[in-house]
Amino acid sequence: MTEERPKKEKSVFIRTYGCQMNVYDSERMAGLLKPLGYSSAETPDEADLVILNTCHIREKAAEKVYSELGRLKKLKAAKQKRGGDMSIAVAGCVAQAEGAEITARAPQVDMVVGPQAYHRLPELLARAARGRGDILETDFAVEEKFDRLAARVAEGPTAFLTIQEGCDKFCTFCVVPYTRGAEVSRPVEAITAEARMLAAQGVREITLLGQNVNAWCAAAPAGSAGDAQWRLGELCRHIALIDGIDRIRFTTSHPRDMDGGLIRALGEEEKLMPYLHLPVQSGADKILKAMNRGHTADHYRRLIDRIRAMRPDIAISGDFIVGFPGETSEDFEETIALVAEIGYASAYSFKYSRRPGTPGAAMPKQVADAEKDARLGRLQALLDSQRQAFNEGQIGKIMPVLLEKPGRHKDQLVGRTPYLQSVHVSAPKSMLGLIASVSIKGVTPNALAGALTKEGEAAA
Numbered sequence: 001m002t003e004e005r006p007k008k009e010k011s012v013f014i015r016t017y018g019c020q021m022n023v024y025d026s027e028r029m030a031g032l033l034k035p036l037g038y039s040s041a042e043t044p045d046e047a048d049l050v051i052l053n054t055c056h057i058r059e060k061a062a063e064k065v066y067s068e069l070g071r072l073k074k075l076k077a078a079k080q081k082r083g084g085d086m087s088i089a090v091a092g093c094v095a096q097a098e099g100a101e102i103t104a105r106a107p108q109v110d111m112v113v114g115p116q117a118y119h120r121l122p123e124l125l126a127r128a129a130r131g132r133g134d135i136l137e138t139d140f141a142v143e144e145k146f147d148r149l150a151a152r153v154a155e156g157p158t159a160f161l162t163i164q165e166g167c168d169k170f171c172t173f174c175v176v177p178y179t180r181g182a183e184v185s186r187p188v189e190a191i192t193a194e195a196r197m198l199a200a201q202g203v204r205e206i207t208l209l210g211q212n213v214n215a216w217c218a219a220a221p222a223g224s225a226g227d228a229q230w231r232l233g234e235l236c237r238h239i240a241l242i243d244g245i246d247r248i249r250f251t252t253s254h255p256r257d258m259d260g261g262l263i264r265a266l267g268e269e270e271k272l273m274p275y276l277h278l279p280v281q282s283g284a285d286k287i288l289k290a291m292n293r294g295h296t297a298d299h300y301r302r303l304i305d306r307i308r309a310m311r312p313d314i315a316i317s318g319d320f321i322v323g324f325p326g327e328t329s330e331d332f333e334e335t336i337a338l339v340a341e342i343g344y345a346s347a348y349s350f351k352y353s354r355r356p357g358t359p360g361a362a363m364p365k366q367v368a369d370a371e372k373d374a375r376l377g378r379l380q381a382l383l384d385s386q387r388q389a390f391n392e393g394q395i396g397k398i399m400p401v402l403l404e405k406p407g408r409h410k411d412q413l414v415g416r417t418p419y420l421q422s423v424h425v426s427a428p429k430s431m432l433g434l435i436a437s438v439s440i441k442g443v444t445p446n447a448l449a450g451a452l453t454k455e456g457e458a459a460a
Helices: 020-036 059-081 093-105 118-129 142-148 188-200 232-240 260-268 285-290 297-310 329-342 369-392 454-459
Strands: 010-016 038-040 049-054 087-092 111-113 135-137 158-162 205-209 217-219 229-231 247-251 275-277 315-322 346-351 398-406 412-416 422-426 435-443 448-452
Touching: 010 020, 020 038, 020 049, 020 087, 020 118, 020 158, 020 205, 049 059, 049 093, 059 087, 059 093, 087 093, 087 118, 093 111, 111 118, 158 188, 188 205, 188 232, 205 232, 229 232, 232 247, 232 260, 260 297, 285 297, 285 329, 297 329, 315 329, 315 369, 329 369, 346 369, 369 435, 398 422, 422 435, 435 454, 448 454
Parallel strands: 010 038, 010 049, 049 087, 087 111, 111 135, 158 205, 205 247, 275 315, 315 346, 422 448
Antiparallel strands: 217 229, 398 412, 398 435, 412 422, 435 448
């Protein structure tokens, strides 16, 4: 009887670009590979498999991928020279949009896997091991993907949970409808089963994810009262009933799908955090129309008024694009005026970036880069001043902070306020995963400084 040889341990390094959806997808890919014997590698140098989970929203993001692939080519060659091997996979939205170009431009890549096909990674690895040539998988099969994903292992007190994928809005600047497909919502039962599993592992805060998360819509669970179809407001209330889940967030929302049920839930459900990311992109109706956003600046303002009337303590975050084709100085001034009126706790702002295949790329009156730079600098200065003022407004307040991870200093933990602000606190490691009462003492460039209150110290 021959003795069975132990399986060789393998490792995978996953580099994640872009949005929270990609962070979630990367976690799920790692989970899929674990039963195959893959542990996590700290660097690509020591990995048997390297996965680049890519983002295609901006041109620079895509070019970063090709630059990284150049470095990986050298690592792979050096490893083969030493008698080893390294497999390289490109996943995510660049894979979906530029799969054929990747295989032609980067022959060192073994697999190209779209965001709706990564559940097939185990079989793709087997095919690659058999030398089946370039492997390109970019089918849209969202329901099949979620059905085949392995159970998750939580890595802390917070977790992302995808409830919706794809987009039907077709904004003229955006590649998401082409890389993620049409809007698809996961069933209530599947979402709540995953949420319960996370809660059982100690997760206390869940962030519901979707390209247009508030477009989520699914059949109500059997036996539930009320409407036959649920929207995001009903789903949030349902998840709030799960023992152990103390905080719920959702991102990214679209103004067109911000309905009354969700606004009421924000005001009535205590577990929904008072923080809303609601992108507007521009304050000029002419540009919003050219972007195919489907709403006006006044519609956005009235939405914010309704939300604040229901939840006065809510903090608003947003997205902005400057220099969209046809944007004049007057149009840009309308964006500045909207920002000044709304007041943002945080925001993301970018120069318009042409994405091949989108209508915006072919539009006339493209704005010069120098003008984009000037406008972006002015907008970001205003947004930064609003963010700083909001953060400084927390000084002296006592806030519930979910302590998520160790800080860089001894006996320091890092947590988040209900407004998603990072807070550094002196606290023992035993308090990880607790929601502690913290007095906000100061503001640093990227975080708040806090101290445990007597109540917080008692919890320790």
